[in-house]
Each structure stands twice: as structure tokens, then as C-alpha cells.
Ligand code: 5GP
């Protein structure tokens with residue numbers, strides 16, 4: 001996809017700090033420098049996010065997310081990982097090419113990734129009525 005920064009990385013038009021690559025996916029370090037080991041995992045096939053991705057693409061992506069995560073824990077000394085994913089601008093997606101963030105974690109690392117939510121506005125039964133499938 002033209003003008004997609006992650007497609008440009010896939011096509012080697014711009015460089016990346018590559019962690020892993022296979023036929024369908026690429027994992028590389030995020031340039032944010034916000035936390036050591038911040039990794040992005042992307043499909044080589046362009047899609048905007050999880051909402052328009054086909055099942056095969058998601059399966060390949062999940063396979064790589066698990067592979068990289070297990071590598072970080074089994075070979076790189078980390079004790080856990082967070083997996084984060086934003087979909088659409090209102091949910092803080094800034095790059096419109098599907099990607100998952102992997103944040104490697106250790107005990108007492110002083111990293112807090114779970115958002116501080118404002119508190120639910122509605123009774124849980126009303127929310128269930130609105131959201132239940134079927
Ligand atoms: P989002 O907010 O869309 O979930 O995350 C996009 C991520 O892409 C951000 O963490 C940002 O630092 C990262 N990013 C944006 N441009 C580049 C780039 O050119 N190279 C790399 N490695 N990461 C990028």
C-alpha cells in the first residue's frame with residue numbers, strides 16, 4: 001500500500017531493527033524508545049487493523065506473536081509479556097497497518113501498561129443487553 005510506513009519497512013524502502021521474519025510476517029523493534037524490547041509484529045499483507053484482516057492473516061500473525069513472545073521468555077531472560085493492539089484512530093491507532101505491540105516484562109519492572117479506566121457509567125445488565133451477540 002502506497003504511503004504506508006510499515007509496507008515501506010516490509011519492502012525494505014526504509015530500514016528496521018528486525019527481530020524475526022517469515023513468509024507472512026515481520027517482527028521489529030518499535031522506534032519509540034519508550035521501553036526496552038518494545039516490538040511490533042505485522043503481517044506482510046497490508047490491512048488496516050483487526051477489523052478488516054482476513055482469518056489467514058490473523059492466524060499467521062498470532063503464530064509469530066507467540067513465537068517471538070516465547071523467544072523473549074525462554075531465550076532472552078524475560079518473565080512475561082504484554083500484547084497490545086489498537087484499532088481505529090479513536091482507539092489510538094496511529095499507523096494504519098495492522099500491528100501488535102509486544103512489551104517484554106520482568107518482575108517489579110515498574111512498567112504499567114493496563115490503562116487507568118474512568119469507571120463504568122451503566123449497570124452491567126444494560127451493557128450486556130447492548131453488546132450480547134444473538
Ligand atoms: P499504534 O499507536 O498505531 O498502535 O502504534 C504505532 C507504533 O509504530 C508506535 O509505537 C510508533 O512508535 C511506531 N512507529 C511509527 N513509525 C515507525 C517506524 O518508522 N519504525 C518503527 N520501527 N516504528 C514506528
Ligand code: ZN
Pocket residue numbers: 001004005006007008046047096097
Ligand atoms: Zn501497509
